[in-house]
Amino acid sequence: MLIELKGVHKTYNNGQPLHVLKGIDLNIEKGEFVSIMGASGSGKSTLLNILGILDNYDEGTYHLAGTLIKDLSERQAADYRNRMIGFVFQSFNLISFKTAVENVELPLYYQGVSRKERHAKAMEYLEKLGLTDWSHHFPNEMSGGQKQRVAIARALITQPQIILADEPTGALDSKTSVEVMQLLKRLNQEDGITIIVVTHESGVANETDKIIHIKDGIIGEIEENTRHTAWDGPMMK
């Protein structure tokens, strides 16, 4: 079991305490391609941040590849994030004053990989995602789809076991959304990377093999969707 959550609770305490996650039990196997769906404010991003060790939880246990993820030091957390997990965000979160290739290189910089080596590797990943021509452009010179592919390249460069994507298609048009989902699917199938996508678009969720519904802070229905029949319309917003 790659990801194992038992009775995870999370309360935000700025001002009015807000109990967001109320006992999450969730298992995700290595190599799965799942989506998390739910209404706005249901706690999808909160859950994903906990999975990505970007945030702490208050109660319960979270095991990542057999290790209990609790009260990690900042260094350990940073190290796990860097080596195990790749992040893809709705707003791309590229660093605006760095070119595409420099953005992709950055995780390796924090691993201490030499400049030459990480540059070569970043170019390799950009090529894989069809972005060779854009490698020296700044984010504001690229389209949303291109930016998201750069972000995916950055998530991939450390060869993580898991990719966590929070509404990766949220800022993209439907055609580009399809492309990005196809890309994630390919990464899942060809490289066996575990991929977890948060979305509120049924069309996007339908591309994944399993759909986890979250409601009022607990896991609701879990749909198996290996035949991609959860939603029969054309994939679009």
Place this chain on the structure above:
Amino acid sequence: MKRFFDTDTFREILDSLLRNKSRSLLTGFGVFWGVFMLMLLTGGGQGLKDMLVQEFEGFAQNTCIIATSATTKPYKGFEKGRVWDLNYADVDRLKSMVPELETVSPTVSLWGKSVTRDENTSSRAVVKGARADYARIETPKMMYGRYINDADNLQERKVCVIGKRVYEELFPEGGSPLGKRISIDGSYYTVIGVDWKDSGGISINGSASDAVTIPINQARRAYNLGNTVHLVCFTAKEGITMSDITPRVREIVARYHYIDPTDEQALFLLNTQLIFGIVDNLFRGVNFLIWLIGLGTLLAGVIGVSNIMMVSVKERTTEIGIRRAIGATPKQILGQIISESIVLTLVAGMSAIVFSVLILYGVELAMTEDGILKAAFQVPFGTAVLAALLLAVLGVAAGLMPASRAMQIKPVDAMRDE
């Protein structure tokens, strides 16, 4: 684990500074200005001091000069307003009665004399009669020839040393005037030297450059001065504080001339050591002010850096959050912000040092005459080194607060504020 300061880290820092130029410029300017002002002020103060010190150049620092004028107090039956003069006996008395004195040298001076070489070339000058030992009071800068010597005086030779301006007017063609003869009041004097000293503010009996110096005995004979001496200059032996012996000098001179010893106008003593002391104190004060102002400005600049970096850290929350999300440790973020601060302060400060040195160099060029530097306006090397060290320390200090703020930024913060 990466080393803290390898070239890679450095490039990362440089990148984030260079690619946010306006932010960096704004941040660096405060420090630039602070250092610039500090350097310019210290350099300028140094130059001013140099200029002032040059006014006294060539004077023995422990010189005292006795001058006379009409009495202002009645004394021992004499009315006030009596005119009196020093004489040769005073010189001998002082020499024998005050063992602390090194040189005691009398001079006479005759103002507004016309000096001619031929019908076409003439000049106005002060004719000074002096002994060889006067050179120990006011050091001449001999351009040609030599100064008056004892033999000149004993034999009452008709020789003269001329000042720079007099030389330039009498010998406009340049070249050595030695052996040439000039005429003063109908007597001919052979030029034996040219004194190039361009005395500034302080001068005894007029500027050295306007003077024609002849042996004092010759002057006394030519102008029927008898035993009269106009000024007596003396220096104290090494280690003697001049103001300790001036009361005794005053006492001795006053007694033999029946002058009230408290009549400071009738018997005027000019103690250069006192003046040097005043100038020294003045510049100690000026220096203190310069450093106060300069350091204040510098401090304000550093606080500015800290402040703007603080704002920029807030602005960069997303960037820092992203860095954290993809694997940067808080320590690495801390290192980055502090390094940025150090690099900014150092670059801004160093360019300020270079810039101010260039400007001061320009001032020096403007002050240079005949290839001779009149005053050194440059920042002392030690000051520059001190400033550089100070900058590095201040750079760290300025970075501390923003860096600790940046460390507080959590990776989740990258995801907010969208």
